[in-house]
Amino acid sequence: MYAVQYQAFEVTGEPSVGAPRVAMLRDWLAxxxxxxxxxxxxxxxxxxxxxxxxxxxRWITGFSGSAGVAIILRDKAVIFVDGRYTxxxxxxxxxxxxxxxSLIDNPPAKWVSANICKRARIGFxxxxxxxxxxxxxxxxxxxxxxxxxxxAKNPIDEIWSDRPGQPLGAISIQPNELAGELAxxxxxxxxxxxxxxxxxxxxxxxxxxxxxxFNIRGSDVPHTPLALGFAVIAAQGTHLLFxxxxxxxxxxxxxxTQLCELLPPSTLDTEVAALARSGxxxxxxxxxxxxxxRMIVQDNxxxxxxxxxxxxxxxxxKNATELAxxxxxHRRDGAAMVRFLCWLEAQRPGSIDEITAVSRLEEFxxxxxxETQQPLKDVAFETISxxxxxxxxxxxxxxxxxxxxxxxxxxxxxxxxxxxQDGTTDITRTVAIGAPSDEMCQRFTLVLKGxxxxxxxxxxxxTRGCDLDSFARQALWLxxxxxxxxxxHGVGSYLAVHEGxxxxxxxxxxxxxxxxxxxxxxxxxxxxxYGIRSENLIVVEAPSSVEGGDIDMHSFETLTLAPxxxxxIKADLLSSDELDWLNAYHARVLAEIGPMVDGEALKWLEAAxxxxx
Ligand code: ZN
Ligand code: ZN
Numbered sequence: 001m002y003a004v005q006y007q008a009f010e011v012t013g014e015p016s017v018g019a020p021r022v023a024m025l026r027d028w029l030a031x032x033x034x035x036x037x038x039x040x041x042x043x044x045x046x047x048x049x050x051x052x053x054x055x056x057x058r059w060i061t062g063f064s065g066s067a068g069v070a071i072i073l074r075d076k077a078v079i080f081v082d083g084r085y086t087x088x089x090x091x092x093x094x095x096x097x098x099x100x101x102s103l104i105d106n107p108p109a110k111w112v113s114a115n116i117c118k119r120a121r122i123g124f125x126x127x128x129x130x131x132x133x134x135x136x137x138x139x140x141x142x143x144x145x146x147x148x149x150x151x152a153k154n155p156i157d158e159i160w161s162d163r164p165g166q167p168l169g170a171i172s173i174q175p176n177e178l179a180g181e182l183a184x185x186x187x188x189x190x191x192x193x194x195x196x197x198x199x200x201x202x203x204x205x206x207x208x209x210x211x212x213x214f215n216i217r218g219s220d221v222p223h224t225p226l227a228l229g230f231a232v233i234a235a236q237g238t239h240l241l242f243x244x245x246x247x248x249x250x251x252x253x254x255x256x257t258q259l260c261e262l263l264p265p266s267t268l269d270t271e272v273a274a275l276a277r278s279g280x281x282x283x284x285x286x287x288x289x290x291x292x293x294r295m296i297v298q299d300n301x302x303x304x305x306x307x308x309x310x311x312x313x314x315x316x317x318k319n320a321t322e323l324a325x326x327x328x329x330h331r332r333d334g335a336a337m338v339r340f341l342c343w344l345e346a347q348r349p350g351s352i353d354e355i356t357a358v359s360r361l362e363e364f365x366x367x368x369x370x371e372t373q374q375p376l377k378d379v380a381f382e383t384i385s386x387x388x389x390x391x392x393x394x395x396x397x398x399x400x401x402x403x404x405x406x407x408x409x410x411x412x413x414x415x416x417x418x419x420x421q422d423g424t425t426d427i428t429r430t431v432a433i434g435a436p437s438d439e440m441c442q443r444f445t446l447v448l449k450g451x452x453x454x455x456x457x458x459x460x461x462x463t464r465g466c467d468l469d470s471f472a473r474q475a476l477w478l479x480x481x482x483x484x485x486x487x488x489h490g491v492g493s494y495l496a497v498h499e500g501x502x503x504x505x506x507x508x509x510x511x512x513x514x515x516x517x518x519x520x521x522x523x524x525x526x527x528x529x530y531g532i533r534s535e536n537l538i539v540v541e542a543p544s545s546v547e548g549g550d551i552d553m554h555s556f557e558t559l560t561l562a563p564x565x566x567x568x569i570k571a572d573l574l575s576s577d578e579l580d581w582l583n584a585y586h587a588r589v590l591a592e593i594g595p596m597v598d599g600e601a602l603k604w605l606e607a608a609x610x611x612x613x
Contacts, residue, residue, distance in 0.1 A: 006223070006362060006379040009355050009400050017062045018094035024159045025060065025072055035120040035146075036073040037155055038108065038137070041066070044127045045207050045228060046288055048498055049221040051167040056156045059163075061093045069108050070098070071122075076115075080108055084395040109133075109140040118145035126150040126292035131284060131306075134291035150295065166265075169219030171227045171247045173255055174494065176215070178422050180321025183215040183259050187239060190310050194283055195235035199305040201275060202283035203293055204231040208495050209311035210241070214259060217421075217494060218247065223378050224496045225419060230268050231260070232275070232282075233310070242268045269296050276302025285309040312501050315492070317515035322423075322493040323539060326517065326559055329423030330537070332372055334561030334589065335596035336364040336418075337427060341562065342604035349408035349434040354385040354398040357406070357414060365418050368596070380417030380424050380497040387412045387433070391531030394485055394523075408434035411444075411530040411568075417497050426497050426519055427560050428535035432567045443524045444532050444568035449475035450522035451534050452578045454487065454504070455585075458553035461543055465508025465518075472504070472522040481524055488518040491537055512554065514542040520556070536560035561589045563608040571612050583611045 029037060039061075043054035048066060058064045060072070065085040071078050080103040081089045089100055101111055116122060122141060126134060134148075141148040157163060176182055190213060194202045204210050207226035211217055218227025229243035239260035245253060256262055263271060273296050275282065281303040284293055288309055297304050318326065340361045344352075362379065369376040386396045387406045391413035396402075406412050410433045417426035430444060450472035457471060465488070470477075472487040486505025489498050501510040504518055512518075521535035537559040543552035563586055571579060586609035597605060 006376075007358055007382050009358075009398060009403070014062050015092060015094040018060065018097045021060045021159070022072055022077060022097060025155060026074055028155045028159055029072075029074065029123070032123075032155070033121065034123045034149065036071060036116070036122040037151075038122065038124040038129075039070040039072065039156065040128050041068045042128055043228075044230075044290055045205055045226075046130060047207065047221065047224070047226065048496065049224055049226075051221055051228065052164040053166055056154070056160070059160055060156060061098060063089050063093045065089065065092075068103065071108060071111070073116075073120075073122075078111065078115075080106075080111070109136040112137065112146070113140035113143045116141065116144045116146040120144075120146040121149050122146060123149045123151045123155070125154040126295060127290045128154070129291050131286040131289055131291050131294045134294075135286075150291070166244065167220035167228065168244060168246050169227065170249070171216050171218045171243075171252050173252060174211070174215045174217050174421075176321075178321065178325050178494070179215045180319040183213065186213050186215070186311075186314065187233065187259065189314060190233045191235050193310040194233060197283055197305060197307045197310070199281045199283035199307065200235050201280050202233050202307070202310050203272065203289060204233060204309065204311060205285070205289045205293070206309055206311075208492060208499060209309050209315060211495055212315040212493075213311050214241065214256065216252070216256070220247075223381050223419070224492075225377065225494060226496075229265060232272070240271060242271075272296045273300045276300035281305050283307045283310070308501070313513070315495075316490055316499065316502055317513050318493055318517060318539070319515065323515065325422030326493065326537075326539070327423075328374075329418075329420040330425055330559045330561055331592055331596065332368050332374060332420065333365065333418050333425040333427065334593045336361070336368040337429070337562040338589075338593050338597055338605050338608075339364045339368070339601045341429065341431065341608070342601045344412075344431060345604065346600075347406075349410075350405055353403050353405045354387055354390065355400070355403050357412070358383045358385045358398065358416075361414070361416055369420070374420055374422065376418055377421060377494075378419040380419050380426060384413065384415035384428075386414075386531055388530060389528050391430070392525040392527050392529060393531070394525060406433045409436070410434070411436065411440055411532060413531045413533055415533060415535060419494060421494055424492055424494055424497050425560070426491055426535065426537055427562060428521055428523075428533045429562060429565065430532045430534060430568065431565050436568055440530060440532070441568050441570050442573065443481065443526075444534075444565075445570045445573045446475045446479060446481065447522050447524050447532050447534055448564060448569065448582075449574065449578060450487075451520055451536065452574075452581050454520045454522075455536070455538065455556055455558055456577070456581055458546060458555050459512070460551055460553060462511055463554065464511050465502060465504040466506050468512075469504050469506055469508065472520070476522070476524060483523045483525060485523070487522055488520050488538075491517045491519060493517070512540050514540050514554065516540045517559070518556075520558075534564060558585065561592050563589055563605070566608065566612060569612060579612060586611070 217225035415428040488504030523533035
């Protein structure tokens with residue numbers, strides 16, 4: 001009845017594709033007097049998800065992970081992946097053809113300087129590398145005495161005979177009842193910021209920024225409602241939006257025409273070149289914008305102003321309407337989670353597997369969406385559904401090959417999210433299957449203490465995410481334990497589930513501002529045994545006075561509404577303040593979700609949220 005639509009469990013990519021395709025590329029390189037070519041996984045927009053036509057890394061290597069780079073030389077080929085993908089790459093790419101290197105410890109730029117011969121000519125596609133990325137590659141290539149050659153055409157596109165076309169997903173307008181600010185007002189704010197930065201124009205290359213600024217959503221890539229395109233925002237005068245009109249109905253086209261001039265994507269380079277020739281000072285974000293754009297501006301006599309994408313902070317600080325939407329989305333998502341958790345607890349240990357769990361959860365989300373007439377638009381990412389030792393793999397993704405039964409005495413980690421038109425969700429709950437061990441309960445409670453510590457924080461204006469990260473780890477650290485990931489990432493408003501610039505992590509140097517949505521997701525992973533993670537989304541609240549205090553303080557509002565598994569909580573490890581927080585949270589879950597469920601699920605919810613003493 002509710003077919004699972006949004007997650008696939010097949011592993012695409014296979015080692016046998018590598019050899020003939022690499023041979024074709026080498027042939028092309030020889031004909032063009034090049035010694036190598038760099039193939040990143042990224043597209044022109046540097047997003048987490050790319051369209052099928054941009055899966056060049058997968059096409060040439062067979063590797064389908066979400067991050068990676070290959071360098072193919074005449075007599076050698078190497079693929080760079082991070083810790084998430086060291087196993088997967090060995091199954092998907094031909095290991096007799098590719099060496100594997102660490103994307104983090106020995107990144108491509110560094111590898112180039114140690115492995116390339118003097119006077120070698122290495123090609124790259126400047127649309128697919130950011131300005132900072134290209135600068136690093138250039139520096140290291142120069143160190144080796146080699147030359148990095150920006151190619152006018154991507155050789156893979158030349159030899160990939162059945163390459164899919166550019167995506168043409170339909171664009172919809174995000175109405176003001178959900179966006180809370182008209183596009184023309186947002187564009188005016190951006191124009192102001194651009195002129196303050198000393199520029200005449202800014203090129204938005206991140207489709208999330210374009211979606212936010214123009215109040216549109218698209219369907220060009222999986223799991224994030226983006227319309228791929230570029231925008232040139234003018235400090236004064238007409239904005240330009242480079243987007244294929246075939247993605248628009250009459251209404252959307254008429255709407256966008258009032259805000260900007262609509263131009264075909266193929267004219268971006270000539271239009272930017274024309275602006276540059278007229279003396280424009282064009283702001284580009286070096287961490288996001290394609291190297292090619294820098295080249296076009298400078299080759300035509302324009303000036304590049306290096307500045308962060310002007311839409312990032314306004315997009316990150318959600319307005320009251322967006323926050324109201326997020327609360328509503330989280331209530332519906334909570335109702336689906338509660339029905340799922342009730343169903344899960346009723347299953348006999350050993351009777352279901354990870355894929356069944358993913359499918360049932362998606363089904364519950366569809367059902368709540370249908371009941372409330374707020375349909376599930378997509379899952380926000382591929383659900384992490386890990387039983388027993390699979391739960392210890394931080395970025396585990398279940399496939400038909402890895403699928404595991406939820407066995408008696410195991411922990412089951414489920415990290416999932418949903419896209420609704422009024423908000424994006426991301427929630428992790430760890431559940432005991434049968435009777436958990438004492439150690440599992442102790443570690444679960446230490447992780448929960450970290451989540452509660454973040455939830456209860458008060459902090460002064462100007463505090464950065466890196467200042468808060470260790471509060472989530474303190475209880476684990478006392479016991480000689482830790483987790484190898486950040487505590488939280490930014491989350492979009494019916495946009496990307498991983499959105500910058502804010503984060504709770506050692507690398508989170510951005511100040512936390514009112515309205516920012518973050519995840520709060522400490523964990524603990526025992527390799528080969530089990531994984532624990534608990535995740536709520538939280539919002540930074542405006543500073544307010546503290547009774548008897550001198551300074552106004554920010555705090556966090558929790559958005560996510562679902563019980564924590566009380567069978568895993570050791571109440572004697574919680575302080576009375578922590579216990580008060582937990583009981584108040586569970587009481588709130590019951591008050592808000594109770595009216596949305598009935599029968600067995602309501603009975604289950606009442607028991608799951610009963611006060612713990
Ligand atoms: Zn998550
Ligand atoms: Zn998350």
